[in-house]
Amino acid sequence: DGGITQSPKxxxxxxxxxxxxxxxxxxxxxxxxxxxxxxGQGLRLIYYSQIVNDFQKGDIAEGYSVSRxxxxxxxxxxxxxxxxxxxxxxxASSVHRDYTGELFFGEGSRLTVL
Amino acid sequence: GEDVEQSLFLSVREGxxxxxxxxxxxxxxxxxxxxxxxxxxxxxxxxxxxxxxxxKQDQRLTVLLNKKDKHLSxxxxxxxxGDSAIYFCAERRAAGNKLTFGGGTRVLVKP
Numbered sequence: 001d002g003g004i005t006q007s008p009k010x011x012x013x014x015x016x017x018x019x020x021x022x023x024x025x026x027x028x029x030x031x032x033x034x035x036x037x038x039x040g041q042g043l044r045l046i047y048y049s050q051i052v053n054d055f056q057k058g059d060i061a062e063g064y065s066v067s068r069x070x071x072x073x074x075x076x077x078x079x080x081x082x083x084x085x086x087x088x089x090x091x092a093s094s095v096h097r098d099y100t101g102e103l104f105f106g107e108g109s110r111l112t113v114l
Numbered sequence: 115g116e117d118v119e120q121s122l123f124l125s126v127r128e129g130x131x132x133x134x135x136x137x138x139x140x141x142x143x144x145x146x147x148x149x150x151x152x153x154x155x156x157x158x159x160x161x162x163x164x165x166x167x168x169x170k171q172d173q174r175l176t177v178l179l180n181k182k183d184k185h186l187s188x189x190x191x192x193x194x195x196g197d198s199a200i201y202f203c204a205e206r207r208a209a210g211n212k213l214t215f216g217g218g219t220r221v222l223v224k225p
Binding site for chain 2: 004033035040041042043044045048058090092101102103104105106107108110
């Protein structure tokens with residue numbers, strides 16, 4: 001079945017450690033996105049990529065990094081510079097220039113910093 | 115303040131109608147969306163409406179758009195316990211392919 005796979009579902013990290021969250025899609029979508037979700041605050045855009053080898057900062061990119069070496073993969077690294085990394089992270093994809101702009105989401109990764 | 119605002123919580127009895135409200139600020143929004151999130155999961159698109167429409171109906175769901183007041187609502191008819199979830203509205207602006215989400219409304223359906 002086509003979809004977006006995020007891993008791991010749960011992750012624990014000690015302060016000062018970098019951690020990488022995986023996001024893979026087999027929908028042949030051009031665009032991919034990373035959102036952060038905190039209780040009562042909705043989704044905030046971290047980074048997005050509209051094409052391979054290109055990506056742009058979203059609203060809260062500080063302390064995060066991404067790469068887009070393959071169309072189907074868009075990993076997110078949460079670095080030690082991110083001051084409050086405990087959150088639920090959601091990856092999404094969309095057909096680039098799709099007139100409806102529909103986003104397809106993965107099941108999320110919950111990161112807890114100990 | 116946020117660009118897209120929603121109330122935090124809604125409680126409704128099973129079988130009644132639910133109405134979830136959303137306000138947005140950008141008049142250039144082209145599409146407006148309603149997403150549903152069940153516990154511990156990602157978001158799933160429920161429906162969307164183009165900005166030149168006033169209403170869209172899809173089975174139990176009715177979306178109303180008041181562009182003058184920048185107000186969007188989602189009505190769920192005959193609400194079921196499976197409708198308990200967080201509902202997010204989102205807007206897509208004319209420039210770019212990004213969506214801006216509201217804070218989400220948690221809907222609790224009581225038997």
